[in-house]
Amino acid sequence: MLTYAIWVVYLLVLFITFFLLIVLLEEGGIREPVEHLDEWPSVTLAIPAYNEEDTIGMTIESALDVDYPEDKLDIIVVNDGSEDSTREAAEQYADSDQVTLINQENQGKGGALNTALERAASELFGCVDADSYLPEESIKNIVSEMDDDAGGIASAMKVYRPGNLLQKLQWAEYMVGIFLRNLMASIDAINVTPGPLSIYRKDILDSTGGFDEESLVEDQEICFRLQRHDATVSHSRTGEVYTVAPSTLKAFYNQRLRWFKGSVENVLKYREMFLNPRYGDFGMFAVPVWILQGVLSVVGLFILSYYFLEPMYAFLRTIVLYGMPYLDIPELTLSTVHWFLLGVDWITVTFLGTLIFFSVFLFYLSARHTEEDPLQHGVSTPFIYVLWYFLAVGFMWGVSFVSVFLDIALGREKR
Amino acid sequence: MPREEIKKHRYFFAAVFTLGVFFMGLLFSNLVDDHRSAALQEDLRDDIIGLESQQLQINYLDRQEDCSVLKTGLTETTKDYNDNLERVQSYEDGSLLKSGRFHDIRHQFVLSGIRYWLFAQEVRQRCPDYDPHTLLYFGTDDCPGCNAVRNHLERVKDQYGAQTLIYHIHTDIDDGMVRILKNRFGIETIPSVVVNEETVLEGSVSKQRIVDEIESVENATLQG
Numbered sequence: 001m002l003t004y005a006i007w008v009v010y011l012l013v014l015f016i017t018f019f020l021l022i023v024l025l026e027e028g029g030i031r032e033p034v035e036h037l038d039e040w041p042s043v044t045l046a047i048p049a050y051n052e053e054d055t056i057g058m059t060i061e062s063a064l065d066v067d068y069p070e071d072k073l074d075i076i077v078v079n080d081g082s083e084d085s086t087r088e089a090a091e092q093y094a095d096s097d098q099v100t101l102i103n104q105e106n107q108g109k110g111g112a113l114n115t116a117l118e119r120a121a122s123e124l125f126g127c128v129d130a131d132s133y134l135p136e137e138s139i140k141n142i143v144s145e146m147d148d149d150a151g152g153i154a155s156a157m158k159v160y161r162p163g164n165l166l167q168k169l170q171w172a173e174y175m176v177g178i179f180l181r182n183l184m185a186s187i188d189a190i191n192v193t194p195g196p197l198s199i200y201r202k203d204i205l206d207s208t209g210g211f212d213e214e215s216l217v218e219d220q221e222i223c224f225r226l227q228r229h230d231a232t233v234s235h236s237r238t239g240e241v242y243t244v245a246p247s248t249l250k251a252f253y254n255q256r257l258r259w260f261k262g263s264v265e266n267v268l269k270y271r272e273m274f275l276n277p278r279y280g281d282f283g284m285f286a287v288p289v290w291i292l293q294g295v296l297s298v299v300g301l302f303i304l305s306y307y308f309l310e311p312m313y314a315f316l317r318t319i320v321l322y323g324m325p326y327l328d329i330p331e332l333t334l335s336t337v338h339w340f341l342l343g344v345d346w347i348t349v350t351f352l353g354t355l356i357f358f359s360v361f362l363f364y365l366s367a368r369h370t371e372e373d374p375l376q377h378g379v380s381t382p383f384i385y386v387l388w389y390f391l392a393v394g395f396m397w398g399v400s401f402v403s404v405f406l407d408i409a410l411g412r413e414k415r
Numbered sequence: 416m417p418r419e420e421i422k423k424h425r426y427f428f429a430a431v432f433t434l435g436v437f438f439m440g441l442l443f444s445n446l447v448d449d450h451r452s453a454a455l456q457e458d459l460r461d462d463i464i465g466l467e468s469q470q471l472q473i474n475y476l477d478r479q480e481d482c483s484v485l486k487t488g489l490t491e492t493t494k495d496y497n498d499n500l501e502r503v504q505s506y507e508d509g510s511l512l513k514s515g516r517f518h519d520i521r522h523q524f525v526l527s528g529i530r531y532w533l534f535a536q537e538v539r540q541r542c543p544d545y546d547p548h549t550l551l552y553f554g555t556d557d558c559p560g561c562n563a564v565r566n567h568l569e570r571v572k573d574q575y576g577a578q579t580l581i582y583h584i585h586t587d588i589d590d591g592m593v594r595i596l597k598n599r600f601g602i603e604t605i606p607s608v609v610v611n612e613e614t615v616l617e618g619s620v621s622k623q624r625i626v627d628e629i630e631s632v633e634n635a636t637l638q639g
Contacts, residue, residue, distance in 0.1 A: 003511070007437075014436055019429035026425070188419065230418055280418040284426070322566040322622070326573035342454055343502070345509065346447050350440060 002306065009299055010351055016289055017358050020183055024365075027186035034144045034238050042072045042122035043139060043199070048112030049130035050080045053089050055244060060093045062134040073139070075099045076116040081106030086130075109195075110213035110221075117202070117210050125202040127219070132196040133160050133242040142199055142239025151204040151231025152223065153239070154181055154190060155197035156370065160242035165384070166252060168377045170245040172363065172385040178237070179366035185235035189286035193226075193233060195219040197241035204231050217262030224270045227282045237369070253396060260294060260400030267291050268404075297394030298401065304391065307348065359386040444511045451506045455520050458499055462527055465492050466534060473534075473541060482542035489538060489547075490577040493531055500524045500583055504556050522590065528582040529592055535580050536612070548579045548629050553597065554606035555587045560619035564606040567622040575629070 045063050049056050056077070063075050075098050077090045087103060094101045102115055113127060124143065128134065138155070146153040156178045159171040184190045193200070198219065205222075208229050215221040226233055246252040267274065267287060274291075276283040318325070330336040363382050367374035374382060469488050503524055507517035535549055550568060554561040572579050584593055586605055596602075600609050608616045610628040 011433055011437060014433040015429050018432040019425060022425045022428055187422075277421055280421055284421060318566060321563070323570055325569060338454065339502070342447075342451050343505070347440065347444050347511065350443065354436075 002303070005299060006303055006348075006351065009296055009303065012292060012296060013355065013358075016292070019285065020180075023183055023187055027183070034141050036140055036144045040069050040072050040140070041124050041143065042074075043068065043124045043126055043143065044074045044076060044116070044120035044122040044202075045126045045128050045139075046113055046116035046120070047075065047077045047128045047130050048080055048109050048116070049077060049082060049086050049090065050106065050109070050112075051082045051084045051086060052130035053082070053084045053086045055131040056086055056089050057092070059128060059130050059132055059134075060090065060099065062132075063128060064093065064096060064098060065136060066134050066139045067136045068139045070098060072122075073098060074120070074122060076119055077101045078112040078115050079103045080109070080112040108213055110211040110215060110218040113211045113218065114213065117205060120202060123202060124199050125205055126197065126199040127193075127195060128241075129196045129243060131244040134197065135240050135242070138197065138239050138241060142197070142236040145234065145236040145239060146199060147232055147234045149232055150201070150234045151208075151226045151229070152193050152198060152200040153234040153236050154185070154193040154223075155199075155236050155239045155241045157194045157196050158240055158242050158370075159245045162245065162377065164247055165381075166249065167245045167247055168381045169385050169389050170252075171377065172381055173389065174245075175370050175372060176362060176366040179362070179369045182235045182237060182369065184286060185233065187281040187285070188232055189227075189281040190233045190235055191223055191227070191282070191286045191290050192217075192220040193223045194241075194243075196243040197239070199239075200226075201231075204229075215262060215266065216258050217266060220262060220266050221269075224266055224273070227279060228270060228273065230279075256393070256396040257400055257403070260397050261404055263290065263294070264400060264404045294397040294401065297390050298398040301391055301394035301398065356386060441511065448506070448510055448512070448514070448516070451502075452516050452520060455499060455503055455506075455524075458495065459520070459523055459527065462492055462496060462499075466527070466530055469534065473537060482538070482545050485538050485542065486545050486577070489531070489535060489580070493535075493580045493582075496524065496528055496531060497581060497583075500528070508556070518588075521585065522588050525583065525585050525588055526590070526592065528584070529596070531580070532582045547577070548575065548611055548632070550579060550581045550625070551596070551600070551609040551612075552581060552583045552606065553586055553600075553602045553609070554583075555585060558605050561606045563619055564608065567620070567625060568608070570622055571625050571629070574626070579629075 047056070047059055047063065052059075060075065060077060066073070075096075077093075077099060079087050079090055079101065081104060087101075090101050093099045100119065102119070104112070104115060107115070117125060124146075126139070142153055142155055157174055158178075159167055159174050162168045162171040181190055181192070195218075200222070204226070208222075208225050208231070211218050212221040212225070223233055246255050267290060270287070273279045273283045274287050279287075360382070363386060364374060465488065469485060469492075472488075473485060500521070503517055503521045507521060510517055532549060532551065535547060539546060550571070552565065552568060554564065568581050572581055584596055586593065586597070586602075600607075600615050602609075602615065602617075604617050606618070608620060608625060610616065610625065611632050613632070614628050616624060616628065
């Protein structure tokens with residue numbers, strides 16, 4: 001039973017890897033440098049904020065500092081019923097001609113974005129999380145990389161000044177995410193336009209009904225919605241945004257639980273697209289893989305715990321029940337080495353070996369793609385990222401699946 | 416705007432490569448199995464040659480002369496045999512393609528075990544100064560309670576060292592000699608342990624029970 005589970009996991013992982021490698025070969029993962037447009041379209045940046053007093057100032061300032069014609073760039077800050085001093089922090093910038101501050105009762109992030117969408121009068125509509133930092137050239141780059149017919153474009157989301165190990169691991173994860181999203185964009189199968197910075201064409205947003213006010217992950221929901229309406233979603237390599245990554249395990253856990261729960265709800269909502277060739281590679285590859293990555297990381301977690309914990313448990317059990325065995329340490333001879341090599345479980349070793357090889361390769365390609373030094377945070381970061389990070393993620397996926405299942409089974413209200 | 420058509424060749428080639436790698440893995444595992452069975456068979460041959468030589472020695476040597484050589488020989492071959500039997504069992508369990516070859520090798524090892532056991536009795540008769548305890552274990556790898564009994568036997572061996580010789584009769588092996596031995600000792604339940612060809616301990620016995628049995632034989636010998 002366990003053997004077959006491992007085979008299925010292995011086959012699926014291999015298939016996904018080979019598929020992505022073929023896409024990489026055919027489409028080319030590394031983009032040309034951006035050519036800036038001659039004429040800039042008008043852009044509204046919406047910054048929804050709920051209790052963001054620590055970071056909102058930084059975000060608004062970076063948005064004001066971006067290199068973009070002032071008459072083409074509006075900033076709408078929506079204070080979504082914050083209970084801290086977000087309002088006061090935002091009011092400091094309200095006398096700028098570019099900034100509009102709207103204070104409203106709490107409606108959730110989707111609701112706040114819709115408020116801004118109603119006010120916006122520009123061609124393009126951008127979402128900026130209130131804990132992000134926009135580099136100077138980000139808006140020009142992302143706008144230039146947006147395809148003419150695209151409904152939206154995702155940014156290259158990076159971690160803002162990673163400090164502790166957890167943030168460095170997320171730095172690695174986000175870097176790989178940029179590369180993978182870029183690959184997915186090349187087959188028009190992108191499934192999330194990240195909240196820290198994404199730009200949409202306003203008329204298309206309006207025609208698809210704006211943002212979902214119920215979803216836990218409105219940035220993913222809007223992307224699925226665009227795909228559902230056959231609007232292209234592009235990905236920007238040079239339109240960067242820096243976001244503050246959770247620095248404590250608790251905050252990280254809560255964030256992922258929200259993401260993964262939202263993802264499961266999202267896929268359930270758009271289940272008709274699952275394996276539906278009508279929606280191209282998005283339906284046939286992106287949606288199944290989106291859910292599979294959750295399932296696979298949970299199954300992987302179980303398999304690995306079984307492989308490592310079960311023998312340890314069996315050994316301890318033997319000692320407790322039957323006493324300490326007489327440890328007969330064999331001499332190091334050719335014969336003992338031979339028997340040792342023959343005794344190794346080569347199937348498992350090969351399985352783990354290929355997975356680790358592909359993970360390291362992916363990490364290297366991602367660093368090359370984003371033009372970052374892969375070892376800037378030491379060797380330990382990629383080491384832990386490749387070998388251990390997925391266990392934590394698998395655990396949180398597992399909790400999310402159970403949580404969504406319980407919600408449905410018990411008919412619980414969302415949120 | 417209509418979507419671009421799916422490029423089917425990508426799915427096709429990804430599937431072909433996946434299956435290719437997967438079948439290469441199966442071939443590889445078969446290769447490992449080949450090496451494992453070859454190594455075991457080589458050991459099996461060595462053991463048979465060793466036993467033949469010891470039998471020649473015992474026939475040639477006069478009584479009481481140089482029993483120490485036989486003693487070491489028997490202890491060592493028995494230890495090797497125990498290691499190999501454990502190996503062949505784990506290879507058989509771990510083999511992806513259940514070809515039955517490890518089952519055959521295990522059959523041969525069980526038969527060698529019986530040969531050693533018979534030889535041990537011969538040695539005991541010829542050498543009065545060497546009186547090993549033989550423990551015949553009847554059972555299978557995964558029968559309920561068997562694992563516990565095997566673990567107890569291991570600890571008994573740790574305690575008595577070269578004085579104990581353990582032979583495993585795997586009752587899942589279809590063999591005439593195995594059936595004869597089962598009849599001879601009246602084995603009806605597994606696991607069962609036969610101590611020094613006399614006492615049959617049935618079911619999940621404790622380590623203490625096995626030790627008591629060994630001690631009682633020892634005491635009887637001392638008194639007699």
